[in-house]
Amino acid sequence: MKKAIVYVNQFFGQIGGEEKAGAAPEIHEGQIGPAMQFAKELEDTEVTHTIICGDNYMGSNTDEAVQTILGMLEGKEMDIFLAGPAFQAGRYTVACGTICKAVKEKFGVPVVTSMNEETPGVDMFKKEMYILKGGNIASKMRQDVKAMANVANKLLKGEPVGDAETEGYFARGIRHQVWLEDGTPATVRMIDMLLKKLNGEPFKTELPMPKLDRVPIAPAIKDLPHAKIALLNTGGIVPVDNPDHIQSASATRWGRYNIADTEALKGGEYKTIHAGFDPAAADANPNVITPVDALKVLQKEGVFGSLHDYFYTTVGTGTTEAEARRMAKEIIPYLKEDGVDGVIMVST
Amino acid sequence: MKLTIGNFHVKDIVFGSELSFKDGVLTINKEEALAFIREDDRITEAELYIAKPGDKIRMCPVKEAIEPRCRLDGRGLFPGYTSEMAPAGDGVTYALKNCSVLVVGRHWGGFQDGIIDMSGEGQKYTYYGYLNNIVLVADTNEEFERHEQQKKNDALRRAGHKLAEFIGQCVKDLTPEDTEVYELGQMIKRGAEVEKLPSVVYVMQPQSQMEEMGYNDLVYGWDMNHFVPTVMHPNEVLDGALVSGSFMPVSSKWSTYDFQNCPSIKALYAEHGKTINFLGVIMSNLNVALEQKERSALFVAQIAKSLGADGAVLAEEGYGNPDADFVGCYVALEDAGVKVVGVTNECTGRDGQSQPLVTLDEKCDAIVSCGNVSELIELPPMETVLGELDALKRDGLSGGWADDELLGPSVRADGSIIMENNSMFCGDQVIGWSPKTMKEF
Amino acid sequence: MVKEVEKAGFPIVQMCNLIPVAKTVGSNRIVPTISIPYPLGDPGTSKEDQWKLRYHRTKVAVESLGIDIKEQTVFKV
Structure with missing residues (x-):
């Protein structure tokens, strides 16, 4: 009992x-x-x-x-x-x-x-x-x-x-696929919805648009020429041996790579492991996703103060929001510890 | 245009001395068929199998599916691709129904390849689990892409298309058991009876996002990356003008079999003259850069408006950034005054809590949803594996992985597997078959 | 990820091609890039053109972090 x-x-x-x-x-x-x-x-x-x-x-x-x-x-x-x-x-x-x-x-x-x-x-x-x-x-x-x-x-x-x-409970913000009991195929549902919409009758979408989630805008950096900037990307740029074994889709892992003494990322030393697009351009010149070369020059020109010693990488494709949140939360302490003032994120 | 499809219903497939079809039994001379396949000297290894519903068979990595057919006028099945350029959509074609040619890699898979189970819990995840399949398992000498995650799979896919045509020849001189007729004339001046009905177009967004040629869906052999939307007759799609490509997680993909049998086109045909005036197809594509996505949406909306469409059905062959093409096109059509129903799948994550499409817009108020690409699926071992199951964990299939802290590898020593729906071969059936939907929990 | 970083108080600029995606996700500072596979340098153009484009857009991104904004903003490039 x-x-x-x-x-x-x-x-x-x-x-x-x-x-x-x-x-x-x-x-x-x-x-x-x-x-x-x-x-x-x-x-x-x-x-x-x-x-x-x-x-x-x-x-x-x-x-x-x-x-x-x-x-x-x-x-x-x-x-x-x-x-x-x-x-x-x-x-x-x-x-x-x-x-x-x-x-x-x-x-x-x-x-x-x-x-x-x-x-x-x-x-x-x-x-x-x-x-x-x-x-x-x-x-x-x-x-x-x-x-x-x-x-x-x-x-x-x-x-x-x-x-x-x-x-009969309130939806918890969780969506999963289910097999319809009567096996009604998508075509039948599509025609039904189409005729109702065309005829001005009420219809029910299978994907109600969720409300968008917003965060407050973080205040701008006041003294950019002395600020420290960090570079993040979801384009999968990693050293060629992918030491952190970041997955090429549905990523749950991230890595950070030291660029303190690097003027530009070189093809052959870095590549992309992102599976969602043609990797040829980024493999040949990783700076097209992680613009380390441009940032180093901009820093020398005094546009900003300094570049955080590491850039951070994961892969965006198929990665769940929960995983992305967790990875961001794991990365943030490194940024805080080094006194980073602002962040550039390159997404593919 | 009038397309007559003569159907021969395949109840069983056997190997025998002569390629023939009799009383529902398709007989294939295996050696003869293999010799035909080996005519392409890129094929280094090839074997044929039969996989029927209920068989204890798992296939991996599956690359393509084609319905065996035969054109009575001698025209090739796929003009501009495996045969000379010629118009598709008119005339008579014979089809071996309930039957497909499947192409499976002997060893190597890629991001775009998938799994089919013919029985057990895994059967329901694909349409092909319920068909009688002729399975070509082969390897090639395409060394340049052997270890690439993105594969063109050119030799294997072409072998499949040619084999489907080769097998289809066996019904050339027979009388079909039944016929389907798809006839749709000009879009204008169809008569008052039809024209008083709301007019509808079907907008297709086939996968075309690889900038390098050889991976994308083809229209009359033309790579759809180099394409702006145009009007097509629905019969062209049903009659071999469209050929599936080799890019995109496979549960979102449309195989060539899917195009040949496009159930959404058939459903719109069935309503034509009764509840709607089915104008035809606006063939679009999927793009990479925002500007390209916007350009295609603009073309589609303009064409729909110029044709006087009251409504549109919009379907995308992809998820992730293709959602931006889908939502962009949906909004452009609504803004042009066209009432849209969208058909798509979602990516809500293994936990079901992620945003379902990467872009959203409140104008997308009517969507048929066909599944979650990242649903986690665990399946027991299968007696027979055709191909190489390790490809799922080794070769970067979109729904597999080499190892995972919590879940372990996708393929276990005992042959059981754990994977994402992403790698179920054409599993989400956005083309129209999908028996799945998405529900809130 | 962008939202989490911003929640932690860092100004963050997202450089991406798919502006509608960044807007939907809720990024506040957005700088457009030219494509998905090569956000900052089209391999079909000369090395010099690629560099100019990359330098320019990266500069816009860095500078955007120093600009106060009231609402979601896509910076002109």
């Missing part, structure tokens, strides 16, 4: 309404409120404890509340942690997300919650966990618990959880 623990707020924990929203966390053996229905819906799983915490307490004393609850869970057998459903109660949704995230990080167990799409908890936590799309009022309790239990049962049995639309 697997074990589950359920988190609810003061209202669903039957302590009281708004006047009890400041209540500190408490843990009870057995099932209170929604936990009773979870006990019915979960397969081969016992709901051993119910944790109750006031929404205001969790909101105003977050760290303390989280620490207290994690302490309560310490040493307890637990295969899954469930919070809510939180419906359209704003503070409750944030509380559910907060505690689920903490429990998942600390104990490594799967967590599931539920909230209405109009609540702040959704955007804050949807990438971190399964959040079922919940109703707006508590009368949806039965169906929201059922939807949570449906996903929870799969997690408990180690079965794959289906896609967001089928299972």
